[in-house]
């Protein structure tokens with residue numbers, strides 16, 4: 110089973126996930142965060158064909174409230190804070 114396939118099963122089961130949840134649930138190396146984010150994008154296309162929709166709640170700066178459009182962002186472009194919430198992926 111590929112990472113994308115595992116991710117799709119997990120998403121359909123849990124309905125909402127962050128990259129950290131996936132790393133923990135699938136016992137992945139935390140260094141694979143970028144691969145997980147790419148897998149979410151691929152999973153979105155596969156889910157669409159299955160009749161689901163993958164929604165993304167973008168990361169938000171917890172200091173100034175700025176919403177970051179980059180799902181892998183780790184730093185706020187506005188206030189430079191690194192206190193950023195994780196992107197949440199939801200399936201419906």
Ligand SMILES: [Zn+2]
Nearest residue numbers: 170173185188
């Ligand atoms: Zn900020």
